Amino acid sequence: MAQPFTLAHIGYMLDGLLWTVILSALAFALGGVAAFGVMLLRISRFRAVRLGAFVVVQIIQGIPLLVILFAVYFGLGIFGIQVPPLAAAGIAMMIYSAAFLAEIWRGCVEAVPRTQFEAAECLALTRWEALTKVILPQALRLATPPTVGFMVQVVKSTSLASVVGFVELTRAAQIINNSTFQPFLVFGIAGALYFAVCWPLSAWSRVLERKLHVGRH
């Protein structure tokens, strides 16, 4: 029979929310590191490297995160590695975030005028020095708003980790709904909790975006 919905259920969901935040942070951190590498490949001097990175990014962006997640989960399983759901979800989300962030950042790097690169190279800076001292500091400014915006994507995507049994917010809500049968209430609260995390990020991203446009003339 259906249990009544109690305060304990909300506590359980808040625990889930904590894991959602942890998984998001993990995915964003790992994905960010990988994305930086992929971005470097995407702007490589060598055509073949650029093209290779482009194809890999296109492939990842052409597959649902859920399918990536299943492939990682079952894929690691067949090599006899018993992966905890958190690890499977973390790896899948890292792959997914890396592909999208790399493209966002590449766009920002390419938005810095080419002449800046030329000027740096004419001062005898190496490609790497020019990139780290001249191009990236300028690209960083451009990249902040869309990167913060993408964090919202990451947080929302962690809900998919529920399908491999990782008890984050969505899974917690499902479990509670299975016993209380109050879907509007349970998923409503879960939605509100997601909103409480995502909306400030969205708003911050918009503020940053506006500042960027004011700062330019």
Place this chain on the structure above:
Amino acid sequence: MKYKFDFGALVEYWPQLLDGALVTLEMTAISTVSGLAFGTLVAIGRRSHNRALSRLCGAYVETVRNTPFLIQLFFIYFGLASAGLRLPVFVAAVIAMVFNVAAYTAEIVRAGMDATPRGQLEAADSLGMSTPQIYWHIVLRPALERVYPALTAQYILMMLATSVTSQISVEELTGIANNVQSNTFRSFETFIVVAVIYLVLTLILKLAFWLLGLALFTRRRRLGTSL
């Protein structure tokens, strides 16, 4: 330990996977058309001078954009069921998708409409065009052309997101894949194959949207520039 790949076990399930892919495309087509229509209305509502309407549309867009699709799907499917409305999973899934993608559409289309130069409105006004005429010819149509790439990218993401509806047992591609892998115990192979099918679907959609863009936007086709 060495794993022996066996894709052979999947051969007999090929027709089912293909059916699943067709269901995915069907859902995508319905949600794209309905989402565009509904989203455009929301965008217009958002720009309305009626503050209540504008606020309502804004709240809807923000709610959808800041919560996961999976939660929206559960809310609609299980919620309606608990209220006594037992919808077929396909219908519930499509409703959730339209609800979701319309919000993104609204945001994109609104940005396109906001980019209309003021002078164009004044010019249209001074030519004696009515407000609906101005909206259609001067604001909306150029806006759609302007944001077409962003819109189509969003619809491709939505096609990929249909996979999430497998969680309420819709028999689209991922749902079928789940059945196949539990029958064959070839989970990894199944999802590799399914990943490839999704890739093909993505490419097909990209091509279709590109061709559609050429057909729709004469100016872009002839000049190759964006508005």
Place this chain on the structure above:
Amino acid sequence: MSAVIELKDVHKSFGLVEVLKGVSLSVARGEAIAVIGRSGSGKSTALRCVNRLETIQSGEITVCGHPVHDPRLDVRKLRLDVGIVFQSYNLFPHLTVEENIMLAPVTVKKLRKAQARDLTAEALARVGLAEKAQAYPEQLSGGQQQRVAIARSLAMQPQVMLFDEVTSALDPELTGEVLRVMEDLAKGGMTMLVVTHEMGFARRVADRIVYMHQGRVWEVGDGTMLANPQTPELRAFMSHDL
């Protein structure tokens, strides 16, 4: 006297368009050369080839002993000897004036910060902007930005300076301050190759003037050449330009 910059029969094409059709030119140490000509005459391209911003199809370019035409050239070594100033300044907007100038001495030449700062102060003094060290580029006028760009190049102590239409983007009242800095440099014995539209500057400051036309060196002479053109093309150019 040996040439610091030597171009021999240089050919350069962009796709099917040949912009340099056999350019030869020799610049001695301490010489200031003004390169004039219509837009599209190839003068800017020639300058960019000297610094390997463009690669050439055939011919030879030697700059301070570096074989610039050689694909195996260490471009960074070349650029330690050759400074360039662009029409659009290309200062780094995220760095202060001082940081703009110190960047290359510190990262490339591995100078100590203190040493680089002295060098920067000296370079800024030469362009008359000592008090602007802590300003950001966007706080400066176009003329000031261009003088900072010159100081940035000078701080690397190059043997040769290239100037690519450095006053073309400036309001007329701001060109004077930039030209004066360049004139001082020339008097100080800097080897300079200056692509310019400023005929007065060319006449007054340049040791030699090179008139380029349709991808070729059409006429070469000293300051009097402008008043007394030998070719109909230069005559036409002068009558349009003055």
